[in-house]
Amino acid sequence: MARVFGITGGIATGKSYVSNILKKQGYTVYDADQIAHTVGNQPEVLAKITEEFGDDANNNGQLNRSYIGKIVFNDSEKLERLNNIIQPPILKKVLQIIREIQSDKTKELCFMEVPLLFEEGYEKYFDGTIVVSADRKTQLHRLIQRDQITEDFAKSKIAKQMSLSEKRQKADFVIDNSEGRNVNRQVVDLLEELKTNL
Structure with missing residues (x-):
């Protein structure tokens, strides 16, 4: 039986970036936003x-x-x-x-990207949860650049979400997508761990 892992994180932490790495590795990733x-x-x-x-x-x-x-x-x-x-x-x-x-x-492993995974209590439906995290400075910079908004507006959008520290505590696995971190390597290591425990 295939196992399904939920991917979540904060706004502009790089959930879709991690999802795209998984797709390139040949895995199916569903998108709850779609x-x-x-x-x-x-x-x-x-x-x-x-x-x-x-x-x-x-x-x-x-x-x-x-x-x-x-x-x-x-x-x-x-x-x-x-x-x-x-x-x-x-x-x-x-x-x-x-x-x-x-x-x-x-299939053995599949993934679903769910922005409000913990907020909506979806974690109980998955075989495990993965949080894509980033430090506050990186998150803020990416959000401002991506949405072309002011720093104050970006801060207000981040403040409305569950904190990343709380999401990390709830997660089974964490991928650090802060500036300078090797996300590809982290994803490959995670896949190895998940496949070892199949």
């Missing part, structure tokens, strides 16, 4: 979000993510209302994919 996008555009889910947040949430049959993002960014109550609509069908799809992977006799 699953969320698909779920958000399902007619029944989109109808509930539009009813809750107004007609501007529906952009010609697609969820208007920038509109919703602005609404929920500084409003925890509205964010919770959005999550109450969208998280149950996302979880249902994630669990369906995990079951399909586990029943696939041709």
Whole structure:
């Protein structure tokens, strides 16, 4: 039976970078964000979000993510209302994919990138968790460069997330993607460890 490991981390720590290394090594990596996008555009889910947040949430049959993002960014109550609509069908799809992977006799290891893995309590559905971490200076610099935002805005985005130190404590494995660290080597070593324990 294939084992499935969840990959998470903080904003701009390099989750996708690690996922791409795994893909280049020949492993399948699923993306929970893509699953969320698909779920958000399902007619029944989109109808509930539009009813809750107004007609501007529906952009010609697609969820208007920038509109919703602005609404929920500084409003925890509205964010919770959005999550109450969208998280149950996302979880249902994630669990369906995990079951399909586990029943696939041709695979031994698979991965899924889940940004809010610990926040949403997804860790219990995986065979193990991997946190991609980075020091604060590296994380801040990458976020500013990537999103072309001010340092203050970048700091506020980081502050809204579960701290990296807490995620590292919860994780089964940690990959340090700070400036100057050899991430490729860490991923190869991790794969060796995971395969040894199959």
